[in-house]
Amino acid sequence: MSRPESKPKQGESKRRGRRRGPSAERSGASSQKASAQKSSAQKPSALSPAQVESLLAGGELDGFTRETLTALGVLTLKGGASPSAHRKLKQVKHFLQLIAPALDELFERYTEPVIVDMGAGKAAMSLAIYDRWIRAQGRGQLIVVESRSELISKVKEATSERYPRLVAQAATIMEAELPERVHLTLGLHACDLATDHAIYRALTAKSDHVALVPCCQAELAQLLKPLKRREGGISALWSEAWHRREFGSHLTNVMRALSLRAMGYAVTVTELIGWEHSVKNELILGRRVARFHAGARDELMALLKTIPVEPWLMARLAELSWGEAPAQPREG
Numbered sequence: 001m002s003r004p005e006s007k008p009k010q011g012e013s014k015r016r017g018r019r020r021g022p023s024a025e026r027s028g029a030s031s032q033k034a035s036a037q038k039s040s041a042q043k044p045s046a047l048s049p050a051q052v053e054s055l056l057a058g059g060e061l062d063g064f065t066r067e068t069l070t071a072l073g074v075l076t077l078k079g080g081a082s083p084s085a086h087r088k089l090k091q092v093k094h095f096l097q098l099i100a101p102a103l104d105e106l107f108e109r110y111t112e113p114v115i116v117d118m119g120a121g122k123a124a125m126s127l128a129i130y131d132r133w134i135r136a137q138g139r140g141q142l143i144v145v146e147s148r149s150e151l152i153s154k155v156k157e158a159t160s161e162r163y164p165r166l167v168a169q170a171a172t173i174m175e176a177e178l179p180e181r182v183h184l185t186l187g188l189h190a191c192d193l194a195t196d197h198a199i200y201r202a203l204t205a206k207s208d209h210v211a212l213v214p215c216c217q218a219e220l221a222q223l224l225k226p227l228k229r230r231e232g233g234i235s236a237l238w239s240e241a242w243h244r245r246e247f248g249s250h251l252t253n254v255m256r257a258l259s260l261r262a263m264g265y266a267v268t269v270t271e272l273i274g275w276e277h278s279v280k281n282e283l284i285l286g287r288r289v290a291r292f293h294a295g296a297r298d299e300l301m302a303l304l305k306t307i308p309v310e311p312w313l314m315a316r317l318a319e320l321s322w323g324e325a326p327a328q329p330r331e332g
């Protein structure tokens with residue numbers, strides 16, 4: 001899907017810049033025209049269904065299937081590609097690049113790796129994972145969990161024949177039926193507590209890897225509100241409603257990262273650029289390396305002493321004895 005670019009000749013703009021008078025104006029106008037032509041030449045154009053067909057047949061769409069590219073919004077429902085298709089494909093490839101080390105490791109270690117996509121929506125990203133790893137190697141399983149049954153119907157409709165290793169469940173994250181052991185848990189823009197539910201299910205299924213892109217967060221803003229005037233100077237960080245939302249969201253993700261560390265995960269927090277649906281751009285990657293980490297738990301406890309809140313996830317981790325005793329998933 002690459003497009004040729006028309007480059008200006010070397011020194012051209014410098015020579016134009018020195019001219020004066022009407023000829024310079026004429027030249028200015030022609031230079032504007034040239035630059036307009038140049039930018040329209042650079043702008044990606046839409047592709048017809050026939051053009052897309054020939055790219056797919058030639059394997060030039062990075063090995064993704066038509067169904068996956070449609071779910072990703074790279075292809076239109078009529079089978080063509082919009083001018084923004086290049087950008088979308090680039091974003092997908094960027095995300096896949098970031099989680100490739102985890103998936104490569106899982107496919108090397110396990111015969112049938114289980115990947116769960118929590119709050120999957122139309123499962124666009126996990127379908128890209130399906131094409132790249134599960135389909136390519138003919139093994140593994142993808143479980144898609146989404147509470148909106150109409151979205152699960154769409155996923156089933158789009159994937160019924162060509163995705164035999166995909167199971168789509170219309171269920172909440174906490175109620176989803178999962179195998180005892182999961183190898184990669186995805187929580188991509190799962191709203192508010194749904195990210196915490198995904199973390200909890202990952203922990204109880206001893207997921208080797210987690211990849212989370214947290215979405216909107218409201219829980220901490222509520223919990224911080226009554227602490228407005230009590231905690232000395234530090235409460236200035238959340239005394240304004242707007243700051244409370246922003247700081248609450250930041251604090252939530254700090255606590256999520258520390259929780260994963262405390263539960264034995266090596267954690268990397270990085271930026272996920274240019275995601276389509278959201279301005280939320282934080283990617284939390286975790287790899288399970290131990291059963292628990294007392295130092296990280298102490299760090300988290302110290303933070304909670306400074307800012308005394310008890311979010312949902314903290315209470316669940318206490319129930320799991322912070323990983324020190326074998327994890328016992330709670331009912332429901």
Ligand SMILES: C[S@@+](CC[C@H](N)C(=O)[O-])C[C@H]1O[C@@H](n2cnc3c(N)ncnc32)[C@H](O)[C@@H]1O
Binds near residue numbers: 124146171172188215
């Ligand atoms: C913003 S969308 C993200 C969809 C997809 N993961 C993505 O990145 O494009 C969040 C999805 O999570 C689903 N969701 C929210 N809370 C959920 C829960 N507790 N259990 C299952 N799905 C949930 C919503 O219905 C919605 O489809």
